[in-house]
Amino acid sequence: MPPRYPTVGELTARAGALAAAHPGRAALRRIGRSRGGEPLTLLTVGRGERDVLVVAGPHANEPVGGATALRLAEHLLAAGPDDGPGAAAWHLLICLDPDGARRNERWLSGPMTLGHHFRRMFRPSFPEQPEWLHARSRAELLPETRALVDLQDELRPFVQFSLHGVDIGGSFVQLTRPLPGVADALARSAADRGIPLELSPFDAFFCTGPGTAVFDMPPPSRRDQFTGSLSPSHASTWYHPYRYGTTTAIVEAPMWAADEMADASPHPDPRGAVTGIGRLTERDAEFLAGLADRIRPRVPVHVAPLLRTVDDFRRSCPALVAEWDPESFAGFPGGLSGLNRAQVLALTIAARRLVLRTAGMLYQTAEGCGPAAHDVRDALDRFLTARCAVFERRCRPRWVPVADQVEHQFQVVRAAFGLLTEGARAPGAATAPA
Known part of the structure; x- marks a missing residue:
């Protein structure tokens, strides 16, 4: 498990090493380039009836997702060629915003104090964040956004995981479709690592959910955030594949825990x-x-x-x-x-x-x-x-070790995948639209 967050270069090198060590079971490809010319690297592991898309690094100042993506890849490769009846092809986009992530590397090695973090962190302006679909046409999208949207249209994944790392708070999950059972898995993993569950995060202040710290995002006709917020959820890459029957799960793991959030x-x-x-x-x-x-x-x-x-x-x-x-x-x-x-x-x-x-x-x-x-x-x-x-x-606030952040996010993703797979196999389960 990582003692610190990996850099963009380390993520890319490790993904390449995994693909080279497991030919036929893992493959690496470039799905585009960033505005600064960085490759957007996709590591695909396994084969199956379903496609899973994992998006790491959607926010430049939230570096945990890349480490979690590699943790998933290592787990899948260690599990053997068949990962059980729910086998799927896992497509791991190891960093959606490598330009912004590189600007954050000045604080990754510590010291992990709020003063050092905020003096060295970088978060792009809203129009420069590739997670959001704020352009008027597809041609005007940021190249990173366009690459992700094209990938979503190609894969039509049955589930998409967007991996986030809130700076201060607790853990929570947001869903574009209901997923019964995930609240229990989230609570177990958080308790094992001493991570508080965030009862009412700012990003989901007006949302309800099936359990503690799990929030069902409302349809576009209903308010989901403060109207002054710069991040309207429905104008996002979370919802773009909704038309294909995709469930998107936004999984948050805190850098610093604030216990009063529970x-x-x-x-x-x-x-x-x-x-x-x-x-x-x-x-x-x-x-x-x-x-x-x-x-x-x-x-x-x-x-x-x-x-x-x-x-x-x-x-x-x-x-x-x-x-x-x-x-x-x-x-x-x-x-x-x-x-x-x-x-x-x-x-x-x-x-x-x-x-x-x-x-x-x-x-x-x-x-x-x-x-x-x-x-x-x-x-x-x-x-x-x-x-x-x-x-x-x-x-x-108390610092959550990087290893605990990664393992928590990994466990929640695996549990959510298992619940979705069981739901898809259940008698009478709905079929995703073509």
Whole structure:
């Protein structure tokens, strides 16, 4: 098991070594190239009546998925040529965004502290994230997105796993189709590794589900996220293969665990907490916007992607803060007074990590501007130190070893695959559309 996250180069080399060591049972192919010219590598293991698609690295700052994909490949190859009655061809896309993943390699070897992480992490601006179908036509899609969509159309998989690694929180699963039984498997694996289950993640705040930390994503006609959010689920590669009968499972494993994400007890002051979240976020956004404007004329081309992400936050912040106004929870089940500790912490983490990510990438932007921006860099350094300290006191995060993150995600994927296979074999099971 890996003591740390593998780099893009290590993922590619290991996938190639597995394919070379198992000719006839594993194959490697390039399904496209990234905007920066990186190969998009697909490792296929096994044969069967069904195709399984695993997408690792859909978000550049979430590196666990590549290690999980290789863990799956090694397991399948060790299991022998027939992996039981549910045998399938597993297609493992080891990194959907290699350009962005390479920008994150500066923090992968540690130290694993929030301060180091946020000063070195990179998350592309929303239009530059290949998971989302935000272009007007297929020809306008990012090359990484187009490669994934083409692969989905080619395979028409009966299940797609999108592997994510939330920075702070707990584990949870989102589903585009119901999957009874997966909540039990998720709970067992999380308990074995001391990982909390996230009762109400920001990404699924308005979703319901069949069990703890499992959420059925609603149809496009219904709200699934805060409307100010930059990631509408239905305009995503999660739903693109839905027409083929595909079930997509988004599997989240946390880097840092926050145990209060599993606390369903009533919050003592939800109004005060939510009001405070909004006010602090608004104040921090104004401070960061001012620093961004100061260095904007000096930003060199090679760090411009960092500033685009900062501008994303600046545009989205007013809408998010407006939605976190206490009055906006009038239509929430139980209203504002019904929010529990897990829900309030989910909102707190969502707001704080937006601020910290933005500050961290602005810090790197100032570094890239050289001595002329040292004053801005120093101001951001102080800001990050102070805000990370407050965040740690509020969330009490504890690092989850990479090996535990990988093994947890691996176990959940295998369990979900088994449940889907059993469901497909059950008498009277529905047939996927052609």
